[in-house]
Amino acid sequence: MKTLSIKTAQVKTIFEQFHKDMGGDLQIDTKEHILEIDSPLGQGIIKGIDFKGGISYLEFDMEFSEDITLVAKSPKNPPICFAYCSNGQMAHSFGEDGEKHELENFQTAILTSKKLQDNILYFEKDVRLKMILILVNPVQNLEKGKHLNQKLQKLFFKNNVADNLAYIGSYNLKVADKVQQLNAISEKGIARRLMIEGLVHMILALEIQQHADDLKNSEYKDSSLTSREREVVQELSLFVNNYPEKQLSVSYLCKKGGLSPSKLQTGFKLMHGTTVTDYIRDVRIRKAEDLIKNTDLNISEVVYSIGFISRSYFSKIFKAKYNCSPKEYKDKQNAYAISA
Structure with missing residues (x-):
């Protein structure tokens, strides 16, 4: 098993670490990072981009050659993480001894954690993984209660204090449709960046709506x-x-x-x-x-x-x-x- 570590939620630093640990060819276009990997560790592509308002987007389309453990330590101001698998599966735990939460294909998930908490992602070898992560990082000096960032903190943080939460939601193909649209974007430069940002916000909205629907319709979430x-x-x-x-x-x-x-x-x-x-x-x-x-x-x-x-x-x-x-x-x- 191979263990990788990241110590920040900033895309630039994440990709510098990925590039160092996994090799490959790293390209940057209008702040979008694209890492193409063909190494003994695995094959595929990882993409990522930071947007205004503290929102970051990561996309994995990988098949690893060995089991991978990715350790991400929460910063002092932990982000809210929205996850989705359109192919394959992954698992998450809070620390090495924490309970594992399985995320299957087509499932949505929302993860929050205490500050300085180890979040561990588990990727299986020889499984084609297509997964997205949307990180909503706290942003300082915003007008109180007026920004999406703060509204999400109010929704998912109890008394505005981050705590460990792993919410594995229902299955949703609408998100898969948006991911396909992301992958179909052929434009370059600022037009591409704006299209990606728009679709990321739509995916974020779909995940939030799925969470609300799950709370109302638990019989569908627990479907057989x-x-x-x-x-x-x-x-x-x-x-x-x-x-x-x-x-x-x-x-x-x-x-x-x-x-x-x-x-x-x-x-x-x-x-x-x-x-x-x-x-x-x-x-x-x-x-x-x-x-x-x-x-x-x-x-x-x-x-x-x-x-x-x-x-x-x-x-x-x-x-x-x-x-x-x-x-x-x-x-x-x-x-x-x-x-x-």
Whole structure:
């Protein structure tokens, strides 16, 4: 087992230590640190970036060649850590003798700790790990109670004093969608940084909302879905996104995935926060918006290309989502293209 240590929550210093311990090629672009690793320790990439307001973002896409223990000591003003695994799993404990908390794929987690507390992360060898960490560090000299940073401290610190908390939440595919969008960003420079910052804030919001939903709906958090069943729900979700024109139904997806209707609905509610039918409809509407905006298809062609039969019904639900009719939206796009 290999033990690595970091003594700060600042991305620049973290990557200097990672680079020293794991080798690889370290690139820095507009304060985004990208470490590509191909060494006896493992293969993959680690990314990280600091934003204003004390928010830092780390992303691991690694397969280690040996078990890794990462020891991170909390500073005098400990951060709030939001974690998410989109592939593989990891474990966490407070100190070497503390209880291990397992974080599986598609699960959210919120971690806080006492000052100067050792936080230990455990990564297994030969497991492809895709994980993100969002650190919200206390920022001094802010107007009291007005900043997100302080509101989160009030929410997760009892009497504004940091303590050990490991909250392992429900399974959520919305976060996985945002992580995929992060990985799909092809822009460079300041545009890339702004896009990353926007998506990181969206992921942060989804994790906070998941925590609130878990407190209200403990029956979903304690669902009996197995790891394989959660993977099936993800596969079916991708299928819906890839084939929005198909006349999909709950019974069809149950047969395709080998799940009962109850398991399927529980999975979509658990991981998307909605029913199967509503998810399919939302995917179609988002696909329609993309086609209207980026193709020359007329409205009728768009309607049929995404599996709708009734144009009037499509117009109704499109307007409910975007507050304008499909025709109005297309006219605005055309007018913008002409003016440009």
